[in-house]
Amino acid sequence: MTRNNEAAMLLIIIASVLTCSAADFSIVTPNASVSAWLGSSVILPCSLSPPLNARDFEVQWYKKKDSQKTVLLHQEQKVQENDVDDQYRDRVSLIGELDNGNVSLKLDNLKTADRGEYTCFVKSLRWYERGSMNLVVKAIGSTPVLSYQEAGEQLNVSCTSDGWSPKPLLTWRDSTGRELTNTYTKYITDSEGLVDVRSWMLFSPSDSEWISCTVDLNLQGMKESRVVPMKSDLSGGFWFEVFISTLVLSVIVIIIYTILLILHRKGLLPHCSSRKNAKAAADSHESLPGETIPLKATENLHQGVCSTYEPSDSTEQQSWKDRYKASLTLDPSSVRRL
Ligand SMILES: *[C@@H]1O[C@H](CO)[C@@H](O)[C@H](O)[C@H]1NC(C)=O
Numbered sequence: 307m308t309r310n311n312e313a314a315m316l317l318i319i320i321a322s323v324l325t326c327s328a329a330d331f332s333i334v335t336p337n338a339s340v341s342a343w344l345g346s347s348v349i350l351p352c353s354l355s356p357p358l359n360a361r362d363f364e365v366q367w368y369k370k371k372d373s374q375k376t377v378l379l380h381q382e383q384k385v386q387e388n389d390v391d392d393q394y395r396d397r398v399s400l401i402g403e404l405d406n407g408n409v410s411l412k413l414d415n416l417k418t419a420d421r422g423e424y425t426c427f428v429k430s431l432r433w434y435e436r437g438s439m440n441l442v443v444k445a446i447g448s449t450p451v452l453s454y455q456e457a458g459e460q461l462n463v464s465c466t467s468d469g470w471s472p473k474p475l476l477t478w479r480d481s482t483g484r485e486l487t488n489t490y491t492k493y494i495t496d497s498e499g500l501v502d503v504r505s506w507m508l509f510s511p512s513d514s515e516w517i518s519c520t521v522d523l524n525l526q527g528m529k530e531s532r533v534v535p536m537k538s539d540l541s542g543g544f545w546f547e548v549f550i551s552t553l554v555l556s557v558i559v560i561i562i563y564t565i566l567l568i569l570h571r572k573g574l575l576p577h578c579s580s581r582k583n584a585k586a587a588a589d590s591h592e593s594l595p596g597e598t599i600p601l602k603a604t605e606n607l608h609q610g611v612c613s614t615y616e617p618s619d620s621t622e623q624q625s626w627k628d629r630y631k632a633s634l635t636l637d638p639s640s641v642r643r644l
């Protein structure tokens with residue numbers, strides 16, 4: 307009797323130990339999103355608790371949407387490459403120690419299409435369990451570009467920035483740091499899944515010295531641009547005046563050059579030698595006194611264009627004279643650069 311009881315007890319204990327160790331495990335995954343930069347590698351953590359040896363288990367990683375794409379399948383003690391979806395081919399591996407129940411997935415060269423919910427499914431002979439997590443693919447977009455145009459008494463300031471992932475946050479602030487809320491923002495997802503942001507707002511230059519537009523991903527990868535609209539922008543503005551002055555100056559310079567050129571061609575310029583003489587002088591490597599006056603005139607007018615050129619010896623002098631001739635034949639674009 308007692309022997310039988312003992313044997314029965316032993317069987318029960320063995321059975322329960324076997325059942326416990328073979329059956330009960332749970333899956334541990336992060337309860338927050340996993341995020342990584344576009345193009346980088348990411349580890350999607352997943353492990354068994356208790357840390358059973360998972361080498362003989364079936365481990366499957368799949369993506370929830372997209373009709374359950376198989377990201378990776380580990381079966382019969384190896385990864386079944388043929389079952390991997392094309393989107394993930396050659397980019398996935400089991401990185402953890404399977405012996406210790408670590409079935410974490412490594413995904414390389416992240417693409418925007420990789421974002422979404424991933425599930426890790428582990429199956430032993432008598433038990434299975436799964437856990438999921440969300441993958442966020444991050445990308446920092448371009449520095450915001452600000453522009454503005456008149457809108458009655460105010461300025462319509464717009465801010466654009468492209469190439470973010472996920473959807474960024476766009477914030478307008480005035481020079482006191484106060485957030486401006488009367489703004490209109492829209493998001494456009496491009497063909498690669500990156501998000502472009504466009505925003506505009508009406509602004510009175512008298513309200514603030516400047517305003518800034520900031521785009522960021524939850525304070526990560528922050529990009530900011532500022533605009534300092536001048537009151538005079540409403541009536542033409544400072545830059546318009548600068549533009550007109552530059553234009554007028556350029557026209558005057560062009561006219562003076564043209565007159566000088568005509569006079570020179572006709573040989574009406576006092577102390578100015580003819581082309582033939584200049585050429586002869588160049589050939590003989592001599593400097594005729596008659597040449598110096600137009601040369602100086604050229605130098606003065608060409609300040610900033612040719613002023614760095616300093617002939618140092620007689621061989622260079624030849625090309626220097628060639629250059630001088632070239633500048634007399636006047637390239638209008640070099641004049642505008644003044
Ligand atoms: C997520 O994990 C934190 C600790 O890491 C815990 O405090 C929190 O309750 C968990 N949230 C959920 C929904 O399990």
Ligand SMILES: *[C@@H]1O[C@H](CO)[C@@H](O)[C@H](O)[C@H]1NC(C)=O
Binds near residue numbers: 351353
């Ligand atoms: C599983 O392995 C990965 C990669 O080596 C590691 O980052 C992670 O911390 C491991 N997880 C556990 C629970 O040990």
Ligand SMILES: *[C@@H]1O[C@H](CO)[C@@H](O)[C@H](O)[C@H]1NC(C)=O
Binds near residue numbers: 457508
């Ligand atoms: C401001 O400019 C944006 C384009 O940059 C335009 O869509 C919007 O209608 C303009 N708003 C006003 C009030 O002019």
